[in-house]
Amino acid sequence: MYAFTSSDVAFLRSAAGTAALAEVDALPFTDSSRLHDVGVARKLLGESFAPVVETVLLRRRAAAKLDSPSSWLFTDDALQQATASAVARHRAARFAGRDVHDVTCSIGADLFALSQVAARCVGSDLDPVRLAMARNNVPGRLVVRADALRPVSRAGAVTADPARRDSAGRRKWNPSDFVPPLDELASVYAGVDLAVKCAPGIDFAVAPWADEIEVVSLDGAVREACLWTRGLATPGVSRRASVLHGSSSWTLTDAEPDDCPVAPPGAWLVDPDGAVVRAGLVRHYAARHGLWQLDERIAYLSGDAPPPGIRAFRVLEHGHYTEKSLKSLLRTRGVGRLEILVRGLDVDPNTLRKRLKLSGSSEATVVLTRVGSRPVFLLCQAERT
Ligand SMILES: C[S@@+](CC[C@H](N)C(=O)[O-])C[C@H]1O[C@@H](n2cnc3c(N)ncnc32)[C@H](O)[C@@H]1O
DSSP states (O other), X not given: XXXXXXXXXXXXXXXXXXXXXXXXXXXXXXXXXXXXXXXXXXXXXXXXXXXXXXXXXXXXXXXXXXXXXXXXXXXXXXXXXXXXXXXXXXXXXXXTTSEEEETTOTTSHHHHHHXXXXXXXXXXXXXXXXXXXXXXXXXXXXXXXXXXXXXXXXXXXXXXXXXXXXXXXXXXXXXXXSBSOHHHHHHHTTTSEEEEEEOTTSOXXXXXXXXXXXXXXXXXXXXXEEEEOGGGSOTTOSEEXXXXXXXXXXXXXXXXXXXXXXXXXXXXXXXXXXXXXHTTOHHHHHHHHTOEESSXXXXXXXXXXXOTTSXXXXXXXXXXXXXHHHHHHHHHHTEEEEEEEESSSOOOHHHHXXXXXXXXXXXXXXXXXXXXXXXXXXXXXXXXX
């Protein structure tokens, strides 16, 4: 991993740097050509080949996460930490028309989204190289070096995205290990409207100061939790799930009803989006879509018709689960390809798959879960609704 310096950034932003980037970007850098291409770049550019090659490769990687990274500058870590554009846009929408300060702006993925909707925005960070990159990535916006824990602006809305990795690259979930720490951010910005992005896995009880907790998923993967305070939070809402899929999105909050019966499986099994599960809104989701729970402690739902636009499971057969009976059922049905979903049972899908010795031309999904203390299986056909 290349360690960029401020002078690398100055070079990459210069006319000579731009020309070098264009030349190197013409090289394929496939697995088989990479060594050769690095050699070509080194011959072409001499000493400055390393930051140029690294930037070209990072831009290509960034295309999976960011809308238009072809002129952006990154470090490897900063790209990993950057908020995906769709999620950044979603979060930025609450700041529309406001003066906002991104106090941990890094290379500016969130700051860019804010700059599209805020009345005015400023970014700051402690890392001088990332700041230099942010000036390139979010041109025309004020980007300054400042400690997030020592406020330097009078913006009425502040957003922070503390770092979550320690030097060994291990993820940390304890809020005091966030950099800067969550509770210090909350106390420094107690008087302004604050949004703090954090890992969705943290125990939300550690942020009693948050007025609303929003869990966001993108294309089926839970990406972040956002802790909103004061004027940025929605009155009457303490938990929200926001589900982003391509250009569409929907949201669900704990202000909606959560009346939902517990009953045996119907025609369909529904596995709610991870954001709904993580936000503790499974019952609310069931109530919205006329579904019911199979067990009140398990997040699988069932119903006569699945919600539109999801991958749901048409129930073919269900009953008491034993490995032996499942094996014989799959053999009878000629199931050679099996998706195994497990919730609430101590079953490892990979180990089970090996032991099932599947053969046949049919495809199916088996859901293994429990109702009370009883292990149950539901053999299903996955369908897009
Ligand atoms: C997860 S990154 C932010 C990523 C950014 N939201 C984006 O989408 O590109 C966290 C940033 O916080 C910065 N940081 C850590 N402690 C800080 C502090 N006390 N004051 C300001 N910035 C800090 C780090 O340098 C790092 O760039």
